[in-house]
Amino acid sequence: MEHKEYKSINKSVRKKDSMQLLLGKPVYMDDITPSDALVVKLLRSPYANAIVQEINTAIAKKVPGIVDIYTWEDVASTRFTIAGQTYPEPSPYDRLIIDRHVRFVGDVVAIIAADTEKTAYKAMNLINVKYEVLEPVLDFRTAKDNPILVHPEEDWFPPCEVGGTNKRNLVASDINSHGDVDAVMSSCDILIDRTFHTKAFNQAMMETFRTYTCLDRYGRLHVVSSTQIVFHCRRILSRALGIPKSRIRVEKPRIGGGFGAKQTAVCEVYPAFVTLKTGRAAKLIYTREESQIAGSPRHEMEIRVRLGADKDGRIRALDLYTLSNSGAYGEHGPTTVGLSGHKSIPLYTGGLEAHRFSYDVVYTNTMAAGAYRGYGATQGIFALESVVNELAEKLGMDPTVLREQNMVREGMHMPAYYNETARACALDRCMEHCRKIFHWEEKYPVRDMGNGKVRTAGVAMAMQGSGISNVDVGSATVKLGEDGNYNLLIGAADMGTGCDTILAQMVAECMECSVDDVAVFGADTDASPYDSGSYASSTTYITGKAVEKACADLKKKICSIAAKMLKCQVEEVVFEGTRVRRIDTGQTVSLTDIAYKSQAFSMQSAEATATHSSPVSPPPYMVGMVEIELDKFTGKVTILDYMAVVDCGIPINPALARVQTEGGIVQGIGHTLFENVQFDRKGCPIESSFLQYKVPTRLDMGRLKVEFEHSYEPTGPFGAKSIGEIVINTPAPAIAHAIYRATGVWHRELPITPEQIALSHGEK
């Protein structure tokens, strides 16, 4: 590990936008765009599977203030995906702007453009639709090779070969393995074979999906959207609308939370279509209900884990099969499923002799899934960590000791993780550290409180990646200003995470200036250098490295301009933060003078752009421990303490890394205990508002404590790895473990509600 004294790195500086946000300044899409734009509303299907036979908008169009109403007859027949992924996307091209075949309750039937919201709703009620109602496929366990096809169309098109075919309701399918799993399994003392089920949890970011579109002063489509992916969004709109990318500009203002939801262009295409048709500015703001029923939630998964171990606790073989429900469309289907195995199995690299990971991803007539923090790893880690806890309980071993025997350690080669080596791994230290601060020995035993309540604890480990290896691209432009200050231009999207700030900290460290001297701009397809966008835990690790490279380039350019001013060779000068000094004479020129020099009769720019990609995706690691109090009569679980120790390499901004971790843990508590996604027999979503979909409040999360164990990732900027996603992965298995300790029942389906706990007594 590298120990370095930094001036700006590993410092808890305030987010650059914090006072604007805390004082309620107008910085979000709906605050900064004109309020007289056309209001766009979407008529949605009440059926899970149906064909629009007839649609009559004549009466609706007569409502005063209605500008136009568009149906499937008005849109192009080019299929596209709205998944924000690098081209060619692994997600199939299976959408139209409006399809005559509607595939889930909430699928779009008509686009309404009106002067006011009231007018739009009035017209919506007057649209007459005749549906041919078809039987839906609702249970994802029956979807594969079901005679009912979600996508029977002939022009279904996968840009990448991922083992899917629409003729089998199959979005993707694959199998990979290392060693002879069956042979190793058969020689093991103990075999545990369990199946787990997780739901399509909603990100429930506080700002719902929303987009404003207009024609700019050049007549181009200008899109202001709450998005994590400005460049992917531009490409998606270009294909969907059939206009060149050069005619589109996409920018993001501040974003009111994303968590992956806004890694899919959920709503951009509709107002953009209206603006192109009418030439007028248009705005679409999803209601909370629309965000809940037609968003881009987590993939529902069923995961079967087979674990082979010896009596001494050595985990020797793992076999995972994941069935993933992509819903009505395939966004992120082929990729999320991969993480359920690739980012769970490697945790047990220690003594693992063989592993196998196979999966199917299927279409059903439910809301399409997308990207949600954790991206499949959350589901896989719940399953695998639960099985490992069960092994510990079976063997009568302390589960932290069992893990120490089997966990991945620094320097290990990980066959289950794309054959990468764990170059920075403090998982062992995270476990030891967490055990200490949590007081594991005291809290793990089951303690009867004498009032029908018991207290006990559970544990889980987690990992994730840092960006998508060999794919993600991050870029940064750094410019010198006349005050010796800098502008940093990025295409990554700060969605509250603080990336604008931590990237500025990196500039400050490289250029030996204050963080306040760095102004950040992002993200805008017309002005930012190309970046895949903020997802896959990539921004700190990938874009951060691009910032480091850009600063190195800029320093060279500054020195070169200075050398000419000092009448010497560039090798004879040294950069000193606020000035450049000629070594032999001691003469100096200030950054201000250099900046002005670059603006008058200059052949050399005082700015640099650099791009970075990585052949590896170094995992961050984490240990989480929870103490609960469980009421045996009501089944109510109260979280008392949740403690976690994270290895994200060197945290660039410890305060922000800590808040990321705390926020991720509470989201994890939410989908473990309260949040549910269910459909009725006809495929109608039940949890369509915050009254039913219970996001944790500040009374639901107990006391949190988060600390860090540093490792040094040699390929990351200043030793950093990622933090954004891993933090959501430990609550489900840790809490399920504690509930087992308290009740003797393993719950293998999320969420684990009081009803389920109370009704499962005696199932031991």
Added chain:
Amino acid sequence: MIEIKIKLNGKNVVDYIEADLLLIDFLRKRGCYSVKRGCETASCGLCTVLMDGKPVLSCSVLAARADGHEVQTLEGLQEEAKAFVGFIADQGADQCGFCNPGFVMNTIALLRENPDPTDDEIRAYLAGNLCRCTGYEGQLRGIRNYLDSCKRQNES
């Protein structure tokens, strides 16, 4: 159309409104963009404003109901907010910021009612203000640090 007279952020305002106009939409139309909508079911607390000094959810109050009353949004309480929000910024607990105005408004109401709240009193008072980013603990630390610094100032 109904005529309403409201004292909005210290200024007397007269307006003609539709009977079903919600206070949140009235306020945003008048440029009070700090007032945010996060749901349609009065579940999230993002639209919290003060009516006659008491916190209300502006999504659940008709603008007509505010006739003759005083309404304050974060635009009108900048100085009072500045006294403590820096402590939340120091924790990095602003995050995406979309829930901040509602949460800050309710914190102002809390501190006016109870200048020296315990952690549990803070949690209970702000329980109706959802936040999806922070896990709440950083917001609590920020408020706690502010209260502690007030105490230190009073002692010295």
